[in-house]
Amino acid sequence: MMTETAQRDETPVLAIKDLRIQIGGLDVVDGVSLRADRGRILAVVGESGCGKSLTALSILRLLPKAARIAEGRIELEGTDLAHLPEKDLEDIRGNQASIIFQEPIASLNPLMRVGAQVEEALRLHRGLSHAEAQREALAMLVSVGIPDPQRRARQYPFELSGGMCQRVMIAAALICRPRLLIADEPTTALDVTIQAQILDLMKRLRDEVGTSIIIITHDMGVVAEMADDVAVMYGGRVVERGPVDTIFAAPAHPYTHLLLATVPRLDGHRKSALRTIEGIVPGVDQWPKGCRFRSRCPLATDVCARRPSLDPVDATGHAAACWHKDRLREIA
Amino acid sequence: MTSATASAPLRQVGKPRRSITRWVPIILIAFFVLAAVFAPLLAPYDPNSQNLLGRMRPPGTMSRSFHYLLGSDELGRDLLTRLIYGARVSLFVAIASVILSGVVGVLLGMLAGYLRGWVELIVMRLVDVFLSIPAILLAIITVAVLGTGLVNVIVVLALTRWPRYARIAYGQTLSVANMPYVRLAAFMGASTPRVLLRHILPNIIGAVTVVATLEFGLMVLFEAGLSFLGLGVQPPTASWGAMLSSGRNYLATAWWIATFPGLCLFLLILAVNLIGDDLRDRFDPRSQ
Numbered sequence: 213m214m215t216e217t218a219q220r221d222e223t224p225v226l227a228i229k230d231l232r233i234q235i236g237g238l239d240v241v242d243g244v245s246l247r248a249d250r251g252r253i254l255a256v257v258g259e260s261g262c263g264k265s266l267t268a269l270s271i272l273r274l275l276p277k278a279a280r281i282a283e284g285r286i287e288l289e290g291t292d293l294a295h296l297p298e299k300d301l302e303d304i305r306g307n308q309a310s311i312i313f314q315e316p317i318a319s320l321n322p323l324m325r326v327g328a329q330v331e332e333a334l335r336l337h338r339g340l341s342h343a344e345a346q347r348e349a350l351a352m353l354v355s356v357g358i359p360d361p362q363r364r365a366r367q368y369p370f371e372l373s374g375g376m377c378q379r380v381m382i383a384a385a386l387i388c389r390p391r392l393l394i395a396d397e398p399t400t401a402l403d404v405t406i407q408a409q410i411l412d413l414m415k416r417l418r419d420e421v422g423t424s425i426i427i428i429t430h431d432m433g434v435v436a437e438m439a440d441d442v443a444v445m446y447g448g449r450v451v452e453r454g455p456v457d458t459i460f461a462a463p464a465h466p467y468t469h470l471l472l473a474t475v476p477r478l479d480g481h482r483k484s485a486l487r488t489i490e491g492i493v494p495g496v497d498q499w500p501k502g503c504r505f506r507s508r509c510p511l512a513t514d515v516c517a518r519r520p521s522l523d524p525v526d527a528t529g530h531a532a533a534c535w536h537k538d539r540l541r542e543i544a
Numbered sequence: 545m546t547s548a549t550a551s552a553p554l555r556q557v558g559k560p561r562r563s564i565t566r567w568v569p570i571i572l573i574a575f576f577v578l579a580a581v582f583a584p585l586l587a588p589y590d591p592n593s594q595n596l597l598g599r600m601r602p603p604g605t606m607s608r609s610f611h612y613l614l615g616s617d618e619l620g621r622d623l624l625t626r627l628i629y630g631a632r633v634s635l636f637v638a639i640a641s642v643i644l645s646g647v648v649g650v651l652l653g654m655l656a657g658y659l660r661g662w663v664e665l666i667v668m669r670l671v672d673v674f675l676s677i678p679a680i681l682l683a684i685i686t687v688a689v690l691g692t693g694l695v696n697v698i699v700v701l702a703l704t705r706w707p708r709y710a711r712i713a714y715g716q717t718l719s720v721a722n723m724p725y726v727r728l729a730a731f732m733g734a735s736t737p738r739v740l741l742r743h744i745l746p747n748i749i750g751a752v753t754v755v756a757t758l759e760f761g762l763m764v765l766f767e768a769g770l771s772f773l774g775l776g777v778q779p780p781t782a783s784w785g786a787m788l789s790s791g792r793n794y795l796a797t798a799w800w801i802a803t804f805p806g807l808c809l810f811l812l813i814l815a816v817n818l819i820g821d822d823l824r825d826r827f828d829p830r831s832q
Binding site: 303305307332333337 | 723724725726727728729731732733734738742743746747
């Protein structure tokens with residue numbers, strides 16, 4: 213617990229403060245605050261449409277044209293990226309902070325050799341010569357576990373499997389040893405055994421390179437496997453956040469509770485039906501006032517019409533935005 | 545043989561025929577290119593030396609020191625010699641104008657498709673304007689303003705033909721620009737020229753190449769057309785179009801003057817179009 217607190221006191225690698233993102237005048241991300249601490253993995257979890265991907269993209273200001281950051285600060289080691297000129301951002305992207313996407317194969321240029329694509333960030337940001345960049349790229353390919361890297365580097369993406377392509381993407385993203393890696397559903401397109409390998413790889417590189425990782429996912433399995441900290445998002449807001457063990461052991465928000473209950477358990481009754489959360493995520497324009505989970509929440513009362521704040525539950529940094537934290541036991 | 549729609553077994557049967565249509569045009573073009581490059585070595589006589597006593601001699605006849613393999617024209621010049629030298633003009637004009645219009649068109653098209661906004665608006669509306677005017681008419685007007693001559697013909701053809709490339713490059717760029725790898729490259733700090741040349745261009749060059757081959761045939765025809773109208777290469781320089789034009793007057797009395805340049809044009813354009821068809825089939829993912 214002591215080391216935990218000590219770690220928390222230093223400035224985080226990334227701190228998002230009260231981020232509000234608008235699309236067509238509607239708040240799709242509303243007052244989100246997140247922090248990624250040095251060398252830790254933060255998982256942002258939620259259903260489709262909860263704003264987790266937008267939040268991730270906004271960090272490097274990669275939002276689609278229709279969306280804009282209306283409010284808030286995004287501090288990467290103290291520099292506010294939300295208000296940085298585009299020119300300065302170019303030095304940061306791929307250098308101090310990188311991102312990898314869901315589709316590893318589409319993320320690679322089909323007509324460029326794999327090795328050249330890993331080198332690209334080095335040559336852009338470090339101005340290395342071809343020979344130097346090549347040497348570093350090969351070393352990186354080795355450390356992401358690509359066998360026979362000399363040969364692989366000369367191949368084109370279509371000659372590689374999906375898992376192999378994601379390894380290459382990770383190599384390209386980490387080649388400049390960034391402080392922060394944003395992984396937007398990095399394993400969704402891969403099959404389960406490859407998923408586990410990629411997750412292991414990311415964890416290992418986190419230790420070797422010392423990169424903080426923000427992983428965006430809807431997969432609780434990935435969260436349990438990877439994360440040190442978790443932020444649960446619903447309706448464009450963070451509804452609960454805290455260390456992964458605390459959240460899994462004692463969720464304080466009904467949404468998190470229900471989300472965890474939907475995960476099938478090895479020791480559960482095999483005959484019992486899989487749990488679901490009633491209803492669907494309402495459209496952006498149909499979110500209820502106050503607590504946005506109100507329309508699907510079994511605990512909802514009149515008080516939920518007021519917006520709950522993200523209040524601390526205990527001293528570990530666990531916080532939840534719910535009026536009924538004490539009534540969670542009522543959910544069957 | 546429409547390979548795009550043919551089923552697999554049919555394609556198997558069609559294979560030998562395809563290899564013939566693949567090689568014949570390449571051999572033909574190689575033949576024309578070699579003739580053009582080595583014209584001074586291959587041509588039996590000087591293209592401009594006249595023999596007024598041997599005017600309009602049919603193929604295979606002799607007059608004074610001339611042996612007219614393909615006959616002579618209205619000034620007694622050797623037709624074979626002039627055809628060989630004419631290949632230089634036709635091929636040079638076609639290649640130069642395809643390259644010039646291709647480079648300009650592809651660059652503008654890529655910029656429009658990648659940068660969008662006002663660049664897209666200006667470039668693509670300009671393309672619409674250019675494409676709405678018949679190309680040969682536009683060429684005639686421009687020649688009237690700029691004057692005739694080899695270089696001017698090339699400039700004129702490039703000026704009238706770049707919109708075709710711009711439109712195809714624009715459309716292809718639109719579809720490629722949203723691919724994650726292009727967005728990633730841009731996000732990772734690659735400059736706009738780098739993204740365009742390194743990531744987008746290689747992925748759209750296939751479609752552009754197909755257009756270029758079709759355009760090549762058209763350029764040969766356009767040069768011939770301009771020369772035919774007296775707006776292209778000026779006499780006495782030999783050009784297939786100009787030869788065709790002057791031979792037209794003697795079609796009834798000396799058929800060979802117009803026929804041989806016409807045949808050369810026909811074969812060259814056919815060959816180039818066959819190659820274009822073949823390339824299109826190869827680049828079309830549905831036919832693979």
